[in-house]
Amino acid sequence: MKQRFIKILSFAVLLSSNFNAQTFNNLFRTKDRPDNLEDFDLQKFSWGFFLAGNNFDYKMVLNPTYGMDGNQSLVESKSTYSFGAGLIGKMRLNEFLDLRIEPGLHFVQRDLTFKTFDHINELYPGGFPLPDGSSTTVITEPTDVDIKKIVKSTYVDIPIMLEIHGDRWYNSRPYAAAGINYLVNLQSNQTSENDNQLNTFRSTTHNFGWSAELGIQFYFNRFKLTPAIRGTFFTNNEIVQDKSTTSPYWTPAISMLQSRAFMFVLKFE
Structure with missing residues (x-):
């Protein structure tokens, strides 16, 4: 009985070892594994489109007189999630570099x-003094519209990026990219005659920035899918100051205003 048990146990161990070896070989073998879109990256030019989930925020430097009360910041920015979409144009430079x-x-x-x-x-109880001897209006009971400014922007973003990537590993390839951006804000209100006194927040129309991106390209039978994370950072000051006759409750409190964005991007090529 004991010898029979040992024979059965030995057979089970041998069968299990053979099964595990075959399973391991099927999962990780490279000999018969197909490569999708083998010639796709050899094209000089390729095209596609992308969808993006965005989180835009403002980086601010506050005026120490109007925007700060000791160490307390008197202006706060709250970001919201939004979306975007666009097109992709890519030019192959060499085996490891692409221009996008x-x-x-x-x-x-x-x-x-x-x-x-x-x-x-408290600084100007009689109103902010103007050069002609008059003073601005004092707002003692600000409304919600005075306190909270909802800033809506629509950016046309044109980034030019240099992409560096490694070799393909099965049907995937990691990459990193960086470049410069030109961004046009279609809702900037830069040339508006109104300012925050009339609930119009103004910022610059033409902006510049830089971007950095990391992602992994996945190759399927008919297309390439790329999930990526991108950061975009404006380099210019976007603030447009209120009129000189407007009380310094709003834009004089901000010395520097720059957008920064973090995006999750899905690319289809």
């Missing part, structure tokens, strides 16, 4: 909260 242009449209909303009223009223 990806014009896109991004719809953005951010909330700016101004807690400057009590502080500035």
Whole structure:
């Protein structure tokens, strides 16, 4: 009985070992594994489109007189999630480098909260003095519209990026990219005659920035799918100051205003 048990156990171990070896070989073998779109990356030019989930925010440098009360910041920015879409154009430079242009449209909303009223009223209880001897209007009971400015932006983003990638591993390939951006804000209100006194927040129309991106390209039978994470950072000051006759509750409190965005991008080529 004991010898029979040992024979059965030995047979089971041998069968299990053979099964595991075959399973391992099927999962990780490379000899018979097909490569999808083998010649796709050898093309000089290729095209596609992308979809993006965005999170835009403002990086601010506040004026120490109007925007700060000691160490307390009197202006706050709240980001919201939004979306974008665009096209992809790629030119192959060599085995490891590609040049990309990806014009896109991004719809953005951010909330700016101004807690400057009590502080500035303490500085200028009779109103901010103007050069002609008059003074601005003092707002003692600000409304929600005065305190919270909803800033809507529509950016036409034109990034030019240099992509460096490694070798393909089965049907995937990692890459990194970086480049410069030219961005046009279609809702900037830069040339508007109104300002924050009439609930119009103004920013620059033409903007510049830089981007960095990481992702993995996956090759399927008919297309290439690329999930990626991108950061875009504006380099210019976007703030357009209120009129000189407007109380300094709003834009004078901000010395520097720059957008920054983090995106999750899905590319189809």
